[in-house]
Amino acid sequence: MSERADLLIHARWIVPVEPADLVLEQHSIAINDGRILALLPQQQARQRYLAAKEVELPDHVLIPGLVNLHTHAAMNLLRGYADDLPLMRWLQEAIWPAEGKHISPGFVRDGTLLAAAEMLRGGVTTCNDMYFYPDAAAEAFDAIGLRAVVGMTITEFPTPYASDADDYLRKGLAARDRWRGHPRLGFSLAPHAPYTVADATLERISSIAGELEAPIHIHVQETSGEISDSLAAHGLRPLARLEKLGVLGPETIAVHSVHLDDSDIDRLARLHCNVAHCPTSNLKLASGIAPVPGLVEAGVNVGLGTDGAASNNRLDLFQEMRLAALLAKVSSQDAAALPAHQALRMATLNGARALGLDDRIGSLLPGKQADLCAVVLNDLNTRPCYDPVSHLVYVAGREQVSHVWIDGEARVNQGSALLQISDIELLRLSAVWQTKLVS
Numbered sequence: 001m002s003e004r005a006d007l008l009i010h011a012r013w014i015v016p017v018e019p020a021d022l023v024l025e026q027h028s029i030a031i032n033d034g035r036i037l038a039l040l041p042q043q044q045a046r047q048r049y050l051a052a053k054e055v056e057l058p059d060h061v062l063i064p065g066l067v068n069l070h071t072h073a074a075m076n077l078l079r080g081y082a083d084d085l086p087l088m089r090w091l092q093e094a095i096w097p098a099e100g101k102h103i104s105p106g107f108v109r110d111g112t113l114l115a116a117a118e119m120l121r122g123g124v125t126t127c128n129d130m131y132f133y134p135d136a137a138a139e140a141f142d143a144i145g146l147r148a149v150v151g152m153t154i155t156e157f158p159t160p161y162a163s164d165a166d167d168y169l170r171k172g173l174a175a176r177d178r179w180r181g182h183p184r185l186g187f188s189l190a191p192h193a194p195y196t197v198a199d200a201t202l203e204r205i206s207s208i209a210g211e212l213e214a215p216i217h218i219h220v221q222e223t224s225g226e227i228s229d230s231l232a233a234h235g236l237r238p239l240a241r242l243e244k245l246g247v248l249g250p251e252t253i254a255v256h257s258v259h260l261d262d263s264d265i266d267r268l269a270r271l272h273c274n275v276a277h278c279p280t281s282n283l284k285l286a287s288g289i290a291p292v293p294g295l296v297e298a299g300v301n302v303g304l305g306t307d308g309a310a311s312n313n314r315l316d317l318f319q320e321m322r323l324a325a326l327l328a329k330v331s332s333q334d335a336a337a338l339p340a341h342q343a344l345r346m347a348t349l350n351g352a353r354a355l356g357l358d359d360r361i362g363s364l365l366p367g368k369q370a371d372l373c374a375v376v377l378n379d380l381n382t383r384p385c386y387d388p389v390s391h392l393v394y395v396a397g398r399e400q401v402s403h404v405w406i407d408g409e410a411r412v413n414q415g416s417a418l419l420q421i422s423d424i425e426l427l428r429l430s431a432v433w434q435t436k437l438v439s
């Protein structure tokens with residue numbers, strides 16, 4: 001007798017990411033109640049399951065939904081607003097003044113909607129976000145159906161959102177309370193960076209993160225200037241200072257981690273920290289190249305992030321996979337560094353692990369949530385195809401994403417149509433804000 005399933009997807013290839021390096025050919029994935037039931041050969045699947053819906057993917061590779069381990073979603077409204085400046089001038093002369101003038105719950109809701117739509121279309125099913133007005137960001141993620149860890153951003157500096165570190169914390173925790181129990185939304189403590197948050201605040205954040213079992217999401221050692229400034233102000237490198245204040249542990253996501261010496265790498269490995277590698281942003285702001293092969297060799301869990309659209313300027317994890325692989329090779333002068341399977345693992349399971357979500361997402365193991373991305377490899381640009389994982393990293397782009405599911409629910413369908421919101425509405429929101437931002 002047949003077993004029931006909500007959804008049966010038959011794919012040319014399935015790459016479950018766990019077990020490592022496995023490519024299943026002509027297999028199917030059975031899904032029920034939002035979760036993966038089984039992966040099995042197509043013929044067996046058709047005999048064993050009676051599914052409410054079946055989807056045929058004859059030229060596609062099915063992978064876990066991508067995890068964007070670092071972004072500032074609402075900054076989609078600042079895409080291309082200021083380019084070609086180094087980090088500190090870019091922040092101080094362009095981005096912070098614009099934010100001071102324009103940010104509001106409406107800015108964050110609309111910008112986050114645009115970013116979430118862009119990410120979904122590009123196969124991203126989970127993002128780790130850091131911005132102001134977390135409540136408004138959560139509303140947008142909820143409306144469009146993206147899984148997200150929303151940052152409770154904290155700095156010492158006043159913005160229209162909050163007046164000081166206490167105010168940021170209080171407002172962040174209140175937003176977290178309002179969304180508690182949501183099936184797709186979680187919250188992190190998100191101190192902006194060691195150079196914008198004081199010792200006492202960092203110590204408090206560390207103890208709250210421990211109580212709440214929440215990730216700590218922080219920019220770390222993105223530029224060399226941060227290290228010399230920290231040595232002058234504190235007598236310690238930023239990561240050494242964070243260790244002293246109790247901020248570093250398995251729940252910590254150290255974003256960028258570009259300028260690391262051996263003691264930094266040792267510290268990240270010893271304390272089981274995670275790194276969010278954002279290669280495009282690091283290149284565009286001329287920050288440098290993170291020593292990813294060294295981090296991986298030391299055992300640090302490295303995931304991939306896009307950073308915000310103001311410093312990338314695309315929320316495209318395919319681009320980040322490709323760049324991560326290429327930069328790892330050229331920086332180590334070893335063409336075998338960061339092979340394609342490893343780049344895909346960084347963009348999926350490693351990101352999930354950094355967020356403490358690897359028991360639920362990040363690979364296609366039975367029992368996990370059915371967060372899936374299908375990539376079609378049937379045109380001239382993607383043929384011949386000897387190895388679909390090689391193609392995912394070195395050939396394909398987000399334009400090849402054909403279908404996306406989150407919790408087994410279709411979010412992007414055939415031809416990359418978004419199902420939760422119309423393009424017309426998204427373009428209207430974008431036009432309204434562009435007019436406001438240049439006035």
Ligand SMILES: [Zn+2]
Pocket residue numbers: 070071072219255307308
């Ligand atoms: Zn960032």
